[in-house]
Amino acid sequence: MRNKKLTIGIIVIIAFIGFILITKSIISKIKGKKAVTAAQTKKDSGKSPSKKIISKGKGALTVKILNSKKAAIPLRLKAFKAIDNDSSVYIASFVADRTQELAPGDYDIEIDSIPQKIYKGIRIDQGKETIEDLGCLTGSILIRTLNSKKTPAYYPIRIIYPKSGEMITAYMTNKSLEIAPGVYDIEIGTSPRQYKKNVKVDAGKEGIIDLGCVxxxxxxxxxxxxxxxxxxxxxxxxxxxxxxxxxxxxxxxxxxxxxxxxxxxxxxxxxxxxxxxxxxxxxxxxxxxVRAPDAAQKPAAASRRPAPPRPKPIKAQ
Structure with missing residues (x-):
């Protein structure tokens, strides 16, 4: 009986030691896997972004533009290749924040902002990407209006150059308009029209004109x-x-x-x-x-004349 208890005790001890050894082995494998994963992640994070493939004999241009809320805006762009200091030729139309391949040379870029802007002397080299970060190019204007029922009223507006009186663009009240920094006159299409003179717009800022109920x-x-x-x-x-x-x-x-x-x-x-x-x-x-319009009177029926009698035939003598 005593030997039997001793045998059982030895078996329990061996099983316990085996369990400990197996557990340690599993833990070490997990740690090793985590270490490899972490090292691989660190290695991958250190990699530079993949280089863009550019066609043979070409360069590339990416223009970055932000609006008044510091968000990228996909304004339409036109690229003109400079021939000399006074002339250039249209080459391509593309969108901001997207890469456009161009032949090597110097370019002027026309930006379809309000109003339009032109940036000169952008160099494109063969096999390289030129990134032109123009930053924040616009501010915004928001004109708030209410109608007689105190609900938002959407009146047409016109943005005008103060000196020349030339209209830059047309828009609506209660909608935010992105526009280049500057000083503008604003015509609001109520009845009668209202005007706000010398409204200043700053890059990266929103100007709010709250007219309320007018x-x-x-x-x-x-x-x-x-x-x-x-x-x-x-x-x-x-x-x-x-x-x-x-x-x-x-x-x-x-x-x-x-x-x-x-x-x-x-x-x-x-x-x-x-x-x-x-x-x-x-x-x-x-x-x-007011006097009600008179009922239209029907024209009197035209009197009919009796048809003249037919002449009697004359007998030959």
Whole structure:
């Protein structure tokens, strides 16, 4: 009995030692694998990015451009190969942040920004990629507007050079416009138009012009003696100078910038009301009683004359 217990004890000890040896072997293998993986990762991370393949006899150009939010923008580019100091010839059209192969030489790059920009003297060498990092080329303008119901109103805008009055581009309110740094005049297509002068745009920054609610709503009602709607043409004029602001039809709303207006209804006879006040964010209703158009009268039937009698034949003598 004693020998049996001793034998069992020896077996347990041997099994325990074997378990320890097997566990150590597995752990060492795992550590070795991790070490190899880490070393390989470190080795791979140290590798330089793969070199771009460039066609024989060509060079390559990549132009990098950022917008006001420091994000890459795929502006369209045109490459002109310089012939001399005063002339160049169009070669290719491509997009920023994409590589374009070009024959070796000096190039001028036209960027389709607002307004357009030209960068001169970019050298392209055979078998090499030229990276032209232009950084942030634009700022942005956001004009916020609300209508009489205090909801976003999308009016057309025009961006204008202050000195020449030349229009650079057209856009919409409540939308951000990327544009080259500079000073601009902005025309906002409300009724009547509004202007913001000498608006400065800085590279990498967003300029916000918050006009808020600038319009009220006018409804010109035209009815006959029975209070039935009668559609008529309407003209809205500024009270101070009689400038025509809008031409429309009655019985429909018109958004107008707050102010005083003269209202003309082109009925027969004409009617008008002077110095009608329109307040931003409010609705004004002006009513005119007009004569209903007369019903078209049917033309009287033309009287018919009886046909003349036929002549009697004359008998031969």
């Amino acid at each position: 319009t009220g709503r006018l409804v010109v009602k035209t009815v006959d003696d029975n209070k039935k709607d009668v559609r008529q043409s309407v003209r809205i004029l500024k009270s101070e100078n009689s400038e025509i602001v809008s031409s429309s039809l009655s019985n429909r709303p018109i958004e107008l910038v707050g102010g005083k207006y003269n209202i003309e209804v082109l009925s027969t006879p004409r009617q008008d009301k002077k110095n009608v006040l329109i307040s931003a964010g409010e609705e004004s209703v002006i009513e005119f009683i």
